[in-house]
Structures are given as structure tokens and as C-alpha cells.
Amino acid sequence: MPILNRKSSRAPMTTFFLLCPALPILGFVMVSAGWAQTATSAASSDCKRGKLDCRQNIGWEQSSVNADKVKGPKLEDTPAIQDNSFLVEEAYNQEFGVVQHIQTFQRLWNSKDWAYTFTQEWPVDANPRHQLSYTLVSAHSGEHPETSGGVGDVVLNYRYQALGGGDAKVAFSPRVSVLLPTGDSRLGRGAGGTGVQTQLPVSLVIAKKLVAHWNAGATVIPHARNDSGARAPTFGYNLGQSLVWLAHPRFNLLLETVFYRNEEVIAPHTTQWSSTLLLNPGFRWAYNLRNGLQIVPGFSVPIGIGPSTGERGIFVYLSLEHPYRKVSKGNQHKN
Numbered sequence: 001m002p003i004l005n006r007k008s009s010r011a012p013m014t015t016f017f018l019l020c021p022a023l024p025i026l027g028f029v030m031v032s033a034g035w036a037q038t039a040t041s042a043a044s045s046d047c048k049r050g051k052l053d054c055r056q057n058i059g060w061e062q063s064s065v066n067a068d069k070v071k072g073p074k075l076e077d078t079p080a081i082q083d084n085s086f087l088v089e090e091a092y093n094q095e096f097g098v099v100q101h102i103q104t105f106q107r108l109w110n111s112k113d114w115a116y117t118f119t120q121e122w123p124v125d126a127n128p129r130h131q132l133s134y135t136l137v138s139a140h141s142g143e144h145p146e147t148s149g150g151v152g153d154v155v156l157n158y159r160y161q162a163l164g165g166g167d168a169k170v171a172f173s174p175r176v177s178v179l180l181p182t183g184d185s186r187l188g189r190g191a192g193g194t195g196v197q198t199q200l201p202v203s204l205v206i207a208k209k210l211v212a213h214w215n216a217g218a219t220v221i222p223h224a225r226n227d228s229g230a231r232a233p234t235f236g237y238n239l240g241q242s243l244v245w246l247a248h249p250r251f252n253l254l255l256e257t258v259f260y261r262n263e264e265v266i267a268p269h270t271t272q273w274s275s276t277l278l279l280n281p282g283f284r285w286a287y288n289l290r291n292g293l294q295i296v297p298g299f300s301v302p303i304g305i306g307p308s309t310g311e312r313g314i315f316v317y318l319s320l321e322h323p324y325r326k327v328s329k330g331n332q333h334k335n
Contacts, residue, residue, distance in 0.1 A: 080249040081286045082166055084296045084319050087278070088213050088242040088256045091171040091203040093131040093161040094123040100321040108302070108313040112142025115152060131173075133157040141188025144227070152183040153190040155197075164203075175199040175217075185225045191234075192225025192265075199238075209247070215240035219262070226265040234271055236262030250288070254300065256280040277306040280315065293322040 083092040083100070094100055102119040116138040124130035137152030157177045164171035177197040183190020199217035206212055217238045224234040242256040258278050263271040282300025289295070296319040304311025 079286070079288050079294055080246070081252050081284060081296055084284055084298065084317070085213060085242060085244075086254065086256060086282055086298060086300050086315055086317055087258045087280050087302070088240040089175070089199055089201040089215050090213050091161075091164070091173040091201040092166045093128055093159060093173055094121050095166065096123045096126040096128045097323050097325045098123065098321060099324045100319060103318045105316040106302070106313060108142075108311055110304075110311045112145065113140065114149070115139035116149075127161075129161045131157075131159045131161070133159070137183065139183065139189045144188050147187050150184060150187065150189050154180040154182045156180065169205045171203040173201055175201070179219070179221070186227050186229070188227055191221045192231070193221050193223035195219055195221035195224070209245060211244045211246065213240070213242045213244070215258075224263075224265050230265050230268045230270075232263075232265045232267075232269045232271050234263040234265060236260065250286040252284050254280075254282045254284065254298075256282070256300070275307040277304065277308050278302045278311070279305055282315065282317075284317065291322070293320065295320055 083090050083094075086104070100119075100121045102117075102121070104117045104119075105114070107114040117135055119133055119135040121131060121133040124132055134157065135155040137154070138149050139152040140147065140149040155177050157175055159173050159175040161171070161173045163173075175198065177199070179191060179195035179197060181190050181193050185192030197217065197219040199215060202214045204212045204214075215238065219234075219236045219238075221234045223231055225231045238258065238260045240256065240258040242254060245253045247253055256279070258276075258280065260276040262274055264274055266272050280300045280302045282298060284296055284298030287295040296317070298315075298317035298319075300315040300317075302311070302313040302315055
């Protein structure tokens, strides 16, 4: 889930900060997904429709009974990639009984900014309409080259599936977030004050192999603070659009465009506007394990245009998604 920071939406990181959290989290998810396998193998309703397709588990069960006749699930039965966008947010909530762990890293070469984020998304009800998530950030500001990375602002998110879902042609799921000032604004790691952010993501299936996403959002920080300690209220807004080509159920190409316009504190009660415009071509692929775990790595190259001409960067993505509980047939609902 993308978040807005001082200069970009989904924050950046170094390879060290990517790998260190990834390995223990991957181990934890493997263990929990293994436990989930015992809870979900009894009925096909325990799978996640679209992303954790029940037909795949049925194929595995059949192959275990008669391995000579059934070699495995067909290609069209394997879980496809769906809710794994990079800088643009898709409009699909997690389905009941399935949790997603998302790690990202972004590094911009000109500004020297980088940040690592870890997001965990949990469905609240069995519909599922309500979703809660949180985002932890580790960041470094290129304006403070004498410092290393450190803790950034924490983001608490609530999202409501107002229209459609993962199996619908059109989906809409507005989000509201609270930004907690846990990062040190003196070192450029945070906004220096509590803020509120809104996001309006819309997803549309244009064709069998083409999906589009649109974003519009705003961020308000009533008492933002800069690195010299000056305070002022700030406002910002963001726009985004992406096209996803489903070249293969487990391999997709993406082209995202994001625009951010934010106020920055430059003196007490004084702000100035800054703008960022990025094209972000990338790709993602999936590994679908028999215990229900789906691993989706991804990579993209943000390219600055317009007010950001000359900027270049990298974006690394890793998602781990798996069932965490048994879901009865009575609790399964289509959006």
C-alpha cells in the first residue's frame, strides 16, 4: 500500500535493510503458512478466490490420490497476481482469512533519498469490506548525508471496499490513514507532526489481459516541522495511474505514472510548494506454493519527467501472502 513521504509515495531502502527484515519475516510466514495448510486442506472454500484459487488445491489433492493420472493443476488454475502494485494503489481488499506482508525499497540517485517499508494487511470481517493495515518505515534523507538510516513515521490504515473486489470488473476502496510522527524530523525522517491521509483507488479490468488503476489522494499535517524546528500546517495531494499487462498468470508488466505536489516548511508559519512526477516501468512475478503461500517479487525503475527531469531510481518489491485461518463455507462471500 503506497504511502506519501516528503518526496515520494512508497519510500526507498538499501539492500542490507531489504534482506535483514526479509529473511526472518519469510521464515515466520513459511511456518505460519505451513500451519495454515492443515487448516485449509480440508475444504476448497479455505482458499482465496482469484489470488489463492481453490481449484489449485483440488488439483494437488487429486494428484496425491492418483499421481499416475493427475500430474498437477493446469496453468489456468494457478493463482494469478492481482493486488501487488508498486507506487499506485489497487482497489482490492484482502479476503477473509488471508494476510499479506509487503516489503518495498526505493532509492533515488539524484536526491540520495532511500526508504524501506514493511506493510501488513489484515481483513476485518468475512464479507470482506473492512481492512486494517499498518506501515513501518526506515528512511534516509539525502539532505543529511552525515546521517544513516533510521525509523520513519508509522502509518495506520483503514480501507473500505465500497464497490466490487478481486473478482469484479470495477473496484473502489477508499482509504483513510493516520500518520504518527515517530520519525526524527531534524534528520529528515518524518513530518514532525501527526497527519491524516486519504486515498481514492479505482481498479478497472479493461480486457482479459489488461488492468488499469487510478489514484487520487491528499495529506494534511496541521503542525508539520522541518529539520530546523520551524512549524507550519502543510497540505499535499497525489495522483496516480497504472496499466498492468497480464502477460502470464504469474508474470506481469507494469507502467505507472505518479504525481505528488506537497507543501514544505521553510520557516515558521511559512511553506513552499514542490512537485514530483515519475514514470515507473516494472515487472512482477509469482511463486505459488502448495501450502497456500504466494510469493511475489517485483522490480521497477522510477524515471523523473517534467519537474523531476533527471531523477532516476530503483524500486524493489516483495509480497508474501497466505491463509492464516480456516474459513467455513458460510463465511465466504463474493464482493
